Amino acid sequence: xxxxxxxxxxxxxxxxxxxxxxxxxxxxxxxxxxxxxxxxxxxxxxxxxxxxxxxxxxxxxxxxxxxxxxxxxxxxxxxxxxxxxxxxxxxxxxxxxxxxxxxxxxxxxxxxxxxxxxxxxxxxxxxxxxxxxxxxxxxxxxxxxxxxxxxxxxxxxxxxxxxxxxxxxxxxxxxxxxxxxxxxxxxxxxxxxxxxxxxxxxxx
Amino acid sequence: xxxxxxxxxxxxxxxxxxxxxxxxxxxxxxxxxxxxxxxxxxxxxxxxxxxxxxxxxxxxxxxxxxxxxxxxxxxxxxxxxxxxxxxxxxxxxxxxxxxxxxxxxxxxxxxxxxxxxxxxxxxxxxxxxxxxxxxxxxxxxxxxxxxxxxxxxxxxxxxxxxxxxxxxxxxxxxxxxxxxxxxxxxxxxxxxxxxxxxxxxxxxxxxxxxxxxxxxxxxxxxxxxxxxxxxxxxxxxxxxxxxxxxxxxxxxxxxxxxxxxxx
Numbered sequence: 001x002x003x004x005x006x007x008x009x010x011x012x013x014x015x016x017x018x019x020x021x022x023x024x025x026x027x028x029x030x031x032x033x034x035x036x037x038x039x040x041x042x043x044x045x046x047x048x049x050x051x052x053x054x055x056x057x058x059x060x061x062x063x064x065x066x067x068x069x070x071x072x073x074x075x076x077x078x079x080x081x082x083x084x085x086x087x088x089x090x091x092x093x094x095x096x097x098x099x100x101x102x103x104x105x106x107x108x109x110x111x112x113x114x115x116x117x118x119x120x121x122x123x124x125x126x127x128x129x130x131x132x133x134x135x136x137x138x139x140x141x142x143x144x145x146x147x148x149x150x151x152x153x154x155x156x157x158x159x160x161x162x163x164x165x166x167x168x169x170x171x172x173x174x175x176x177x178x179x180x181x182x183x184x185x186x187x188x189x190x191x192x193x194x195x196x197x198x199x200x201x202x203x204x
Numbered sequence: 205x206x207x208x209x210x211x212x213x214x215x216x217x218x219x220x221x222x223x224x225x226x227x228x229x230x231x232x233x234x235x236x237x238x239x240x241x242x243x244x245x246x247x248x249x250x251x252x253x254x255x256x257x258x259x260x261x262x263x264x265x266x267x268x269x270x271x272x273x274x275x276x277x278x279x280x281x282x283x284x285x286x287x288x289x290x291x292x293x294x295x296x297x298x299x300x301x302x303x304x305x306x307x308x309x310x311x312x313x314x315x316x317x318x319x320x321x322x323x324x325x326x327x328x329x330x331x332x333x334x335x336x337x338x339x340x341x342x343x344x345x346x347x348x349x350x351x352x353x354x355x356x357x358x359x360x361x362x363x364x365x366x367x368x369x370x371x372x373x374x375x376x377x378x379x380x381x382x383x384x385x386x387x388x389x390x391x392x393x394x395x396x397x398x399x400x401x402x403x404x405x406x407x408x409x410x411x412x413x414x415x416x417x418x419x420x421x422x423x424x425x426x427x428x429x430x431x432x433x434x435x436x437x438x439x440x441x442x443x444x445x446x447x448x449x450x451x452x453x454x455x456x457x458x459x460x461x462x463x464x465x466x467x
Binding site: 043048049149152155158160 | 286287289320398401402403404444447448
């Protein structure tokens with residue numbers, strides 16, 4: 001078993017991005033075999049992204065595993081002192097306004113733009129400190145490249161401005177059950193009535 | 205995830221093949237750009253940025269190159285690409301999935317590709333898109349010196365090109381060979397960068413940026429210190445106005461590679 005593990009580890013290290021393509025093809029093949037998976041992902045769905053993320057509970061997660069839920073997403077980093085605490089507060093405020101009966105169908109995601117610093121342990125600690133440890137909350141960390149790509153999909157711009165700090169757009173995005181972007185809220189501490197209504201309406 | 209030994213062998217074989225591929229492909233038509241420190245137009249407090257040595261494609265990716273790519277990876281063909289990854293302008297000047305349009309020459313730079321497609325193209329060559337800093341650093345060079353930004357003639361050249369329509373129809377290699385041996389960084393097409401979405405100066409993002417809201421707001425171009433910044437300002441503003449799924453007629457790309465193994 002150890003040999004296999006070493007081989008795999010070797011493979012992962014040696015694998016360049018081109019292999020990602022190959023892997024993707026393999027995934028595509030296996031998907032077309034089990035049709036129920038691939039057929040139902042629409043063109044505009046974020047579930048077309050092949051990236052694999054790690055959660056605050058140190059579990060691997062592909063975005064498409066979230067299919068069927070309404071997603072509320074924001075990009076943050078835990079060492080942030082300026083905007084992020086307010087963004088986090090905005091997310092919590094949104095969560096508080098969602099009726100309990102709908103919560104099972106809604107996930108609130110915080111995706112780190114600083115995967116180097118934001119380890120799963122750190123994300124976990126952050127989730128507890130910020131009282132975001134119930135099942136609705138997901139904290140994700142990915143590779144730098146996948147994070148850049150994910151931000152590109154959300155139209156979130158960010159730039160590292162010092163070892164500790166990032167500059168970034170403050171956008172909260174809502175995705176429907178198919179993974180299509182349906183609403184974005186820009187800015188900090190803005191009135192979230194429209195966002196909340198959209199989420200409730202989607203979660204029917 | 206992977207259970208049978210056969211699969212592991214298969215997996216491993218693929219990775220050896222691909223690694224070989226990228227090793228062979230890695231330096232062909234690329235040159236080394238010697239890294240250094242430079243002050244970009246738009247950074248934090250105009251502090252110097254360190255750029256490591258890297259390999260850069262001598263030419264931007266051509267129509268022909270991209271045609272070969274979509275044939276090999278059909279999911280990036282015009283009729284196959286997912287809307288998430290490219291808007292309806294993707295390869296819009298092509299006749300169909302496998303044929304360039306009449307007005308396009310095989311040896312002209314590919315344009316009308318989204319960031320996702322450009323990124324994937326480079327990854328499949330064992331390369332990547334350049335960062336903004338790498339691109340700007342390499343593009344400071346004229347034919348004689350690594351940093352020609354202070355030369356008035358050089359800036360004039362760039363600005364005149366910005367005013368020239370349809371230069372994307374020219375052949376790759378038709379501009380000048382710069383100090384590093386790279387062609388067409390100016391004069392042919394604009395180019396995608398890996399972190400194009402790190403620019404925080406677009407009109408749309410001004411209001412939602414927390415820290416830099418005073419930087420380059422409103423009077424940005426006017427406040428730039430001298431003429432040499434004006435062309436760069438246009439590039440940053442252009443990047444800041446892009447979204448990753450946009451396909452634009454005068455926007456192409458080229459690839460780079462890290463130089464961690466000295467051959």
